[in-house]
Amino acid sequence: MAKYWIELILLIWINLCIILTIADDNTVDILPSSSLDSLDNDEIIRVLTNDNESTTENFTSELLLNELKNTVQKFWSTSVILKADKANPYYEKFADKISIETQRLLEIVPGFDPGAGNVSSSCKKHSKIFQRELKKLSLWALKMYDATAKMPSGLLNGNVNQFGDFDECLSVEGSEGIRGKYCLAFIQLNVDQSRPDLKHLHRLVQSHYLFKNNYTDLGHRIPRFGTIHWAVCIPEMCTANDVEIALHNTLEKYVDGTGINFTFRVEREMCQVQNTKSLPRETIIVGLFFTGLIILSISAAIFEYYNVNVSEIILAFSLKRNYLKLVSLKQSNDDIPTLHGIRALNAFLLILGHKSMAIIFIPFINRTEMSENLGHPWTVIGRAASLYTDPFIMLSGLLTSYSMIKQFNNNGGIDVKKEYISRFFRLVPTLIALILFCTYILPQLGSGPMWKLVINHHAENCKKSWWRNLLFIHNYCGFEKICLTHTHHIGIDTQLFLFSPIMVWLIYKWPKYGSIILGGLAIISTGLRYFVAYYKELNTYVYFGASTQQLFDTANFSYSLPTHRLTIYIIGIFIGYLLRIYPKEYKMNKFVIKLGWIFSSLATLSAFFGPANMGSINYIYKPHHGAIYNAFAPIGWCAIFAWIIFLSHTKNTNAWISRFFAWRGFIIWTRLSYAIYLTQFPVFFYNVGQTRNPHHFAFIRLIVNIPELSFIIITAVILTLLVDMPFQNIKYYLLRRKREVTVINKANKIE
Template identity: 60%
Template sequence: MIVVLGWIALCAISFSQASKTVEILTPGLNTIKEEEILRVLAQNKTESSENFTFVELVSNLQNHTELTKNAADQEWRIDPPEISWTNPYYENFRTEIDRETRRLLQVVPTYEPGAGSVSSECKRQSDVFQRELSKFTLWALKMYDATAKIPSGLLNGNVNQLGDFDECVGIKGSDGIRGKYCLAYLQLDIDRSRPDLVHLHRLLHSHYAFRSNMSDPGHRVPRFSTVNWAICTPAACSHRDVEISLRQTLAKHTAQTGLKITVQVDQEMCQVRRIEPLPTSTIIVGLLFAGVITMSIVAAVCDHYALNSNEILLSFSLKRNFNKLISFERAEGDIATLHGVRALNAMMLIVAHKCMALFFNPYMNRTDMAEYLGKPWTVIGRAASLYTDPFIMLSGLLTTYSFVGRLNKYNKLNVRNEYLSRLLRLVPTLAALILFCTYIMPFIGSGPQWNLVVTHHADICKKTWWRNFLFIHNYFGFENMCLTHTHHLGIDTQLFALSPLMIILLWKKPKIGAAILGAVAIASTVLRYYVTYFKRLNNYVFFGTSIRQLFDTANLSYILPTHRLTVYIMGILVGYLLRNCPKGYKLNGTVINIGWIVSSLMFIGAFIGPAKMGSIDYIYNPTHAATYNAFAPIGWCALFAWMAFLAHTGNTNDWLTRLFAWRGFLVSTRLSYAVYLTQFPVFFYNVGQTRSAEHYEFFRMLFNVSEFLWIIITSVILTLLFDTPFQNIKNYFLKKSKNTAVKSD
């Protein structure tokens, strides 16, 4: 828009000085009603008028413009819808237009798509573009206008320029030329012997909140040190052509400076407007979802009117499932405080994940953002790994509580049924999400980074989906994982598979079992410390951490069950105590107080202890990182475990336990699995749709109410259509098998 306004101003000045008097902006134009302007602009969107020049557009908006001596009395009208791929006024105003083109391109140089050794077709279309740009033909001006320009605020981090995505992909030019939008990656390197440039480089890159290279995977964690620069080019130019020509163009402007720019353009980051029909796979999956929705509605009608229906069909009843979702009725043996623990950590995890998603977007004040986030209290968003540990502990606790109850009652455990029950609980909802994110989501939006954060994930899932259903996807690397945020399911399921062995050992030989499990927990803690220290990993996102270090931390520690055993075994031991300690079991008051003090100090240490690691001036220390990774999970979970034990055995009923035992958290528990699955698709949808830089404001960006509402809405839909129905089916078959077993006995 600035370029356009500047061009109009230059044009008006030069025309006022030209020998031939042409009134570009006459008083008559000011009297034109807004409705008339909108009507003309609306017509200008059609194929026949997409190639109007600015001069032509202005002439169509006035009744009294004198273009020639014979046109003085011409009535105001819209030209007939004839396709014109060049500026029809160029021959009449060749001198003026050539002069203004020269002036404009001197002020804001153009990107040359045909520079360097590009393909012959790219070169041909580039020549057409350059020729038509010199004539101020509208489609060529749009291509020039949609390409990113050097902005203001570079020293405040406004380096990522997304251009105009929609303007670019909507271009139709002469000789079949179409617009192609490419988001190029630029790596800016400087002469490190120049301290003045070093300081400027630090400001440009927002104090290196993350350090990255162009070779780092960018679909899960943003390449923060890489500059994103939009290029609008003729569609015949491949991503290699764009890379070659951009490198050539930049070389002209950076020669003999202290700046060196490396250019990379990935094929997936070049986009044209989609005109092909939807793939068959997308249509099939869409029909599948439509079928599930239809069946749920039919089941709800049958349920509401008490029609004679199959129990499997009624399992999908929206009415029945919604009533279950909002029910405040507790199950028998429910451990009340655990619902609040789950809700708190789920909320903290959403905030931490949102913080990471925000780094994908461009900001006009990104350096201010980095300085703001370099404060100790931002530990709340940096300790994302910490908030997943309670879920692992709760899994071990609830599994043990359930298994020991069955062992005490029946003296045996049907392991096969437990495994099948687990699969029916997890797989249908996970399958629905994978199908949606792989075959539906890529076609419901667009944007500069859409292919990076949406389509790329879908492509990975098309190749590796089977790993997720075998729950082994966490062993193949964070960057190669279908829906990387589901790594927790792999860890939890693998630990669950081992749980019968550990729980039966503890049940049969309590002392020996506890000693063995304690030794395994210690070994897991030592393993976390060892690998973090010697591999220089870090589970805490500190200032200046490299993307490679984050991926290595995930692959070598965070996503491996051997490194998460400590808190799982904590859960097993607490679950065993809860099942075997009677409700009236009373502890000594001194023991209770000591327990509160110790667990609270451990909790605070886990949360606040690493705060200095979030400082903008922090220098990596492997001892800090190893200590945090080894002991923070234990400290964070200790308070929750102590509170659950005291509340369930009746040793406390203070305000904290009553808060965590609030019945409203029953609803959040039923939604927790779906919330866990849907949050990143919602975050990445919004990242992919982002088309321009915003002004960063911490609370407005982080606590995006509409985004949280969408997470809740999608979670409710996923729960009602897939999660609860298949739990109903599971319960139906388990009940049926029990009845059959009783009859046979």
């Protein structure tokens, strides 16, 4: 019985809230207060129950509860109707005044007519209803009008991207089944090039052309900076093509005969309605998969805690075991401590570089001011983002060489099969988990004006080409079509790794001739980078006025190709070889050490600050600038790190920079680095997709976003504990078991 009384109290409270809400809105007097004063208790109950004969004497609490439920439903349906405001209930009473007020409002702030021009018949029909109800000031039509972007202030400061009110638009439910549809139109603003006055204004509006693009360029990975994003709220029956036609007809009358013209593009995917569909079956299945991983990890930890006799493969998922491994500061005798700090530094810089690209998607009220600030030399930290991946390639070559030469010394050869299996377990499971999450889970976790552009577009790419990622050939398939474009580095590294046994064997077997061959390959790779960048006019440095197409071409023809990244990988192989052949107590000449510091420091500083002039707001692109940077900057940037690694490992330095990079705490970052690399772009794009209004640009606050960085680390920790480390444990278990079987077989043969 207590349950019924609790429900009764809750329902009475809900009724009171609804009645008060309706009273506050002053929309319709359902039951005037004067009538309430004249009703006694029995009459109130009869009103609530619609029973003219029943009284309180035979009315049980259970019956009252059921009747109150029906009352709540009636009140709720009434409130929904009132909220929807299918028509203005006061129009007939104040028709003349409303007409005057509407006319004045639309004269001051003209509304967008989605039915303008030769649009479809259904769009034309619903647009007429919208226009009719707007003139009557019906609330739903006012919301649709209100949610559409209007001419803002600050146009000369770059405040041209207007998202309107996304949520208000999608909430519209109007007359005759009309629902709101939110469309984000892409508008290209052009001016008469013979008019210097208009050109100057155009430059300010377009924020000094930080990036140049056409409105037809893809915008899911590199922002359409030069394209205006303008939101319109329209009836659901209108299509993207209808919006293009209506925009053309609306703006043509304002710009006809001027030196200004517009071109439009409205993509079907960028028109959104309120999502009322249930979750896709694939999302549910993938969600169950991740739920199963969590349950398995917790269960394995419980099994391990209570010493339950289960398979070692199940215990590999133990949260307790993997957490202790993650936070452990133990280092093996064969470890190279400075590698962890170098990896952490470049990973942090890479996050800042990637973040600087992601924020360009966001609309800013002071975008022109932002561009002027980004024209200073210090912004090289974001523009040189391509450099920060090169040390990872060098470290990959170094560790591969360092490990394989040890096998040559101990066993006289390399177990290539074991190396490839180890690489598979290191990369593939975590990559699969990320692809599944970003393809089927992430698109369901939010919404926003650009959500489908930066989230759903990547998900659709993954549905088509996920298998290329797992074969590590996705970096050859066009940067525009890659599933999770930031994973191109994994393809490059794996392809170089496949040929690493040959390269290591050459330098180990014939050090002199092997060095000549590898050195020749490095020179050829450097030459390729130079000539391709020069003749195709590419540039890995993001300079002022770089076009979207040029950035895509740079990625496709140079940056994502292993032949163009081979130089750095070979440098890593050489360093790994030197660390093996020179003892840890090897003493170098002090003069040589000083000379090495000077040259490596100058090379690194030249690579980092040398192209700073290309970041100037007035820079004019020259192909040989881009070619020199593309060819030699990676080598220069990695020089200081290579020198620190060699000196520290051979104990020829104890400088502060060496001690800093060798700090033991960086080993935790190393364990997280793969997951951090994978998760940062989904986090960045999630926040971009959720953006609903223009921001004010402040560099430090936006770039060093502590909550965002924290969330990247948290997601990386989760991915590492649930997927990365468990499969690493499985790898070690399988390889150890294989060695044990091999030893037993050898012993049996001897017997």
